[in-house]
Amino acid sequence: MSNKPTIHDIAKALNIDSSTVSRALNNSPRVTLKTKTKILEKAQELGYKRNVLASNLRKNVTNTLGVIVPRISRYFFSSAIQGIEETAYLAGYNVIICQSLEQLEREQSIVNGLVEKRVDGMLISISMETLNYQHLDIVKNNGIPLVFFDRHCNVEGNSNVLIDDFKGGFDATEHLIFQGNKDIVHFSGPNELEIYKNRLAGYKAALKKHNLPFKKDNIIVTRLMEEDGFKSMQSILNKNDKVDAVFSANDMAAIGAIKCIKECQLKIPEDIAIVGFSNEPISTVIEPALSTIDQSGMQIGKTAAKLILSYIENKQIPETGETIVLKANLIERNSSKRN
Template sequence: MINKINKPTIHDIARALKIDSSTVSRALNNSPKVKEDTKKIILAKAEELGYQRNLLASNLRKNITNTIGVVVPRISRHFFSSAIQGIEETAYQAGYNVIICQSLDQLDRERKIVDGLVSNRVDGLLISISMETIDYNHLEVLKRSGVPLVFFDRHCQIPGYSSVIIDDFKGGFDATEHLILKGCKNIVHFSGPLEVEIYKKRFEGYQAALSKYGISFNSEYILSSRLMEKDGYECIEKLLEKGLEIDGLFSSNDLAAIGAMKYLKEQDIKTPEDVAIVGFSNEPVSRVIEPSITTIDQSGFEMGKLAIDLLLEHITNKSIPKKGQTIILESKLIERDSSKRK
């Protein structure tokens, strides 16, 4: 009798049909060593008994799990949720499950997440690094483990790993040039940590635009933070308390731009008449806030799809390339009311 409490096994099927369990196993794995008529009988009995294959055990024997790990700073950010949508859609079609984790922009948390995903034998990893990630040892370990890795959005310059990124330099340049063409000359820049490549590139784009139009660079106009809404509020407050003259703001994300705009409203400083603002990332809230925020779009969904395609290619090839591939997406400035000066 089959134990009603436990799930039926190949041995239960073998006993019911009075054949070897090895024959049942081969049939369930579609082995050519088993005749088609025998396969049909075994599959019919397996269905009758409610047998379900242990895919996890089977895959582990083959050293695969059909699972991909995805690490992002914050799932709540529209850009990352859009990227995850693109990743999941493509992964599902390819027969992979996705484990999504968030570092909350903390290096220690990121390290533990990566260690956990590798321990659970994910077939590959997609990661957008935290703001604190300037030590890459926990990612270098993946090479020794043979786990393919692809960066998206925030990336590291580690030889052999591929990246899918936006043209952050061009995004920073276009945002700053847009403000200059609107008549701004004293342009503040809110940056994330400049050790992180994307913020470094956006800052360099800002500098290049100032240089092109003969505007002197002023280091007092550069403030680095974690780019939360409260950071934008506090940063613009500090600048104005210093008595600095400001007529433009380029923020490396929309949230900090919104924080700055809230403080300006409280001080009865008008946007864009007094201070024109450009954000980055095209968060949904940037369309509905008053005034709506001019921003740089990052194409999250497309970036996610390209990143997972690249990772699946590495997984299929079963190798980590000596020289990684970098895909750079075009940035796009979306003009809204926060920079429409007369």
């Protein structure tokens, strides 16, 4: 098999210096248009392909973004990735997509791997196990811009693109109150994570506004998988027959709760009303359709990508960081509407 043609082959065919060929292929103004055209035509004739990777490495860039999400299978994260990838593509960047599977150790390994691959920027939605952020120091120490999206760590100087989790939690809970519910359970994720802390704070604020008591027993903390929602609802029904509503910090746990309630032959929303968070596609298909807080993954992804690309192109990361908060919208469906 013959070797791939090089700039030396082009130079030899045209009887010119290889340095002139290199300048022409890099669109240098030091090469006349006539010579440049001749070189490009000969390169095409010989089937020459530039080694873009080597060229970028010499410039200390890779035109690559690293993206870390907890689970690609979740609709929110897949749509956020779509928003990131579309924005990156238009700017001439490739995307390396990795998933932590909610594991800190895996996240640490991925971060190190992306730094070794010399990505130009990194976007991350941290895992549920990420309570210590020292493994992210390597990113900043290597001068790589870092933007958190959706899940973030509340550390000064970080840049974040978030949904208004407090307002989402408040609106979901107040909606349930407006439907006549008074004993509302909240399914939360780990409260060390800011998004779940803020959704819980919104829940509490709505109860306080409407003079309803906050009960610690009505807060159930899990990893918010579907089976967690089922088991949590089962536990509630076994010990508390006064509960009339559930606000779940995500849709999957809410769907698990719906399945449990139906299995117990109770009616939704007549006996127990439910609101989720994230507007997964399945929320419109399940019966009854799930009321939820819509968080546009696509919009968050596009916004996060634009932010990090601005840091890369300007070669400047603000020391104080930036936080962009997008609006959360309540979508009312049959799982909660009594009136």
